[in-house]
Amino acid sequence: MTAPTLPRGTAGGGRTGGRAAGRIVRARRRFLPADTLVVLVLVLLVGFLFIYPFLMLVYGAFRTAAPGLPGDFSADGVTGAYKDSKVWTTLKNSALYSGAVQVLCLTMGAFFAWVVTRTTTPLRRLVTPIMVLVFATPTIFFTIGWGMLGRDPAGLINAGYRQLPLPGDSIVNVESWYGIIGVTSLKLTAVVYFLFLGSFMGLNRSLEEASRVAGAGRLSTVLRVELPVLAPAITGIAILGFTAGLSLLDIPLLLGLPADIHVFPTEILSHVTAVTPSDYAGASALSMLLVAIVIGLVLVQRKLLGQRSFVTVTGKSDDRARWDIGRWKYACTAVIVLYALLAVVLPVGQLVLGSLQPFFGVYSNFTTANYTAVLDDPETTSALVTTLIVSGVAGLAGTAIAVVVTYVGKNSRSRFRSVPVMGVWILMALPGITVGLAILWAYLAVPGLRELYSTIWILVIALAVHSVPITSRATEGSIAQIGTELEEAARICGTSATRTLIMITGRLILPSFLVGWFVAAVLSAGNLDVPILLASPDNQTLPVKAYSLYQSGDAGQAGAAFCVMMASFIVVLAAGWTASLLLRRLGRGPAT
Numbered sequence: 001m002t003a004p005t006l007p008r009g010t011a012g013g014g015r016t017g018g019r020a021a022g023r024i025v026r027a028r029r030r031f032l033p034a035d036t037l038v039v040l041v042l043v044l045l046v047g048f049l050f051i052y053p054f055l056m057l058v059y060g061a062f063r064t065a066a067p068g069l070p071g072d073f074s075a076d077g078v079t080g081a082y083k084d085s086k087v088w089t090t091l092k093n094s095a096l097y098s099g100a101v102q103v104l105c106l107t108m109g110a111f112f113a114w115v116v117t118r119t120t121t122p123l124r125r126l127v128t129p130i131m132v133l134v135f136a137t138p139t140i141f142f143t144i145g146w147g148m149l150g151r152d153p154a155g156l157i158n159a160g161y162r163q164l165p166l167p168g169d170s171i172v173n174v175e176s177w178y179g180i181i182g183v184t185s186l187k188l189t190a191v192v193y194f195l196f197l198g199s200f201m202g203l204n205r206s207l208e209e210a211s212r213v214a215g216a217g218r219l220s221t222v223l224r225v226e227l228p229v230l231a232p233a234i235t236g237i238a239i240l241g242f243t244a245g246l247s248l249l250d251i252p253l254l255l256g257l258p259a260d261i262h263v264f265p266t267e268i269l270s271h272v273t274a275v276t277p278s279d280y281a282g283a284s285a286l287s288m289l290l291v292a293i294v295i296g297l298v299l300v301q302r303k304l305l306g307q308r309s310f311v312t313v314t315g316k317s318d319d320r321a322r323w324d325i326g327r328w329k330y331a332c333t334a335v336i337v338l339y340a341l342l343a344v345v346l347p348v349g350q351l352v353l354g355s356l357q358p359f360f361g362v363y364s365n366f367t368t369a370n371y372t373a374v375l376d377d378p379e380t381t382s383a384l385v386t387t388l389i390v391s392g393v394a395g396l397a398g399t400a401i402a403v404v405v406t407y408v409g410k411n412s413r414s415r416f417r418s419v420p421v422m423g424v425w426i427l428m429a430l431p432g433i434t435v436g437l438a439i440l441w442a443y444l445a446v447p448g449l450r451e452l453y454s455t456i457w458i459l460v461i462a463l464a465v466h467s468v469p470i471t472s473r474a475t476e477g478s479i480a481q482i483g484t485e486l487e488e489a490a491r492i493c494g495t496s497a498t499r500t501l502i503m504i505t506g507r508l509i510l511p512s513f514l515v516g517w518f519v520a521a522v523l524s525a526g527n528l529d530v531p532i533l534l535a536s537p538d539n540q541t542l543p544v545k546a547y548s549l550y551q552s553g554d555a556g557q558a559g560a561a562f563c564v565m566m567a568s569f570i571v572v573l574a575a576g577w578t579a580s581l582l583l584r585r586l587g588r589g590p591a592t
Contacts, residue, residue, distance in 0.1 A: 068444030077281025098245025109192030138526020145347030247431030432529025
């Protein structure tokens with residue numbers, strides 16, 4: 001019996017296979033030192049952008065002077081902040097506020113996700129576009145819209161109520177506990193909906209069928225089968241949403257403070273802006289407590305989600321037939337319409353209407369004077385231009401950093417590859433107001449960096465850093481789907497790691513990159529938490545300017561600023577879409 005002859009080019013047979021294997025080994029050896037160098041450079045970059053500000057925040061809690069000024073070390077700021085009984089009342093308020101919001105958001109988000117994925121409810125296809133609009137509306141303008149709608153007694157809702165033959169002069173006052181909880185719940189429901197959507201789409205229909213065969217009704221199936229299966233997702237989303245509620249500034253600042261309702265982010269801001277001299281040490285000490293709470297909640301969330309063992313996707317066929325819920329589908333349709341009215345039509349409509357009012361509360365003699373005032377004001381037009389530039393550059397930078405960190409963490413063989421990823425995720429535990437305060441301490445304390453203050457670049461850096469955890473989620477899935485064979489083939493051909501990342505991986509993940517850039521740009525454009533401490537009078541973003549206008553009583557101009565901002569974004573998006581179509585047609589070349 002003769003041994004089989006191996007063909008030339010296979011391992012162990014010919015020289016070609018040995019040469020190919022040798023090339024792979026030599027390529028890996030050749031790239032190993034460069035790989036380690038790239039990781040070390042990335043560690044330094046992430047350490048400077050993400051870890052250094054966090055350490056400077058701790059440093060600032062023990063300083064007696066403002067950032068960048070000479071002072072001494074002292075624990076008075078920490079002890080003074082924690083001895084104040086108002087701080088613990090504020091912490092209790094924050095917990096109650098965030099907890100109440102999460103109950104409502106989880107209920108509404110899960111309800112809408114269930115309606116869209118599991119029922120035949122009319123208008124269910126409109127839910128996702130509605131949620132996109134709610135998510136994309138900047139929180140500051142969403143809050144201003146509801147502040148104008150539900151103010152007592154001049155708000156539009158109360159003005160309409162007075163036209164009815166009913167007792168009393170008003171029916172709603174958003175500057176109250178139920179006001180800030182309700183407005184926050186409407187806004188955050190969109191986020192919770194998107195977090196729930198994938199989990200509901202992945203539910204195995206066979207579980208429902210088995211429950212129905214066993215004699216359980218539809219409601220019993222939802223409560224006893226679907227909800228327990230979704231328990232890990234519900235728990236994780238609840239903790240994530242609770243941390244977001246603790247960190248939220250815009251709504252409590254505009255609607256809570258007029259009613260003397262204080263939460264932790266507004267208390268941190270008050271230590272800097274509401275007292276003379278500013279108590280930066282006290283603000284830093286409170287930020288440390290908030291960060292510690294948020295870190296603890298994030299760790300609990302990761303532990304709970306990491307231990308889940310619920311399997312709903314199997315190898316069997318999955319019949320995704322929707323439920324016909326009978327007359328209840330009309331009730332669900334009514335809920336969809338009501339949410340669209342409360343979360344989109346009324347607040348956006350009020351901003352447009354308010355921008356045409358000569359004075360807030362006057363529903364006649366409409367005028368475009370507010371638009372004239374906004375467009376003729378150098379501060380407002382400068383704020384608009386600054387917002388467009390900062391949001392675009394910060395979104396691009398944040399997405400690029402996220403891609404590089406995720407790519408290196410996945411493909412590098414260095415022992416330090418996980419350090420940049422861990423450094424980036426520290427930012428998840430830093431609320432926006434705390435990021436702004438940390439950047440102040442980090443940059444004003446260094447002579448070469450303090451010149452960045454009062455420029456757009458400190459805003460770009462802060463917003464890019466703040467957006468990286470979000471852009472990481474948008475791009476990490478597409479990077480994980482790319483096999484290493486393409487990259488190894490490029491390296492064997494002599495292509496550098498940088499060129500491989502740009503020309504191969506970059507092209508494959510381009511759609512996810514653009515989505516991450518867009519989301520980061522939209523969130524940065526509407527962000528108030530970060531720039532409220534970093535923006536100077538000559539270098540404001542539009543959310544900061546709108547907040548100033550609203551606080552000074554110029555609500556109509558704030559509404560006009562929103563409309564101008566949205567029109568500018570529509571023009572930019574239309575230009576980008578047109579350019580992409582032209583490039584696509586040019587890339588195809590003439591038909592043959």
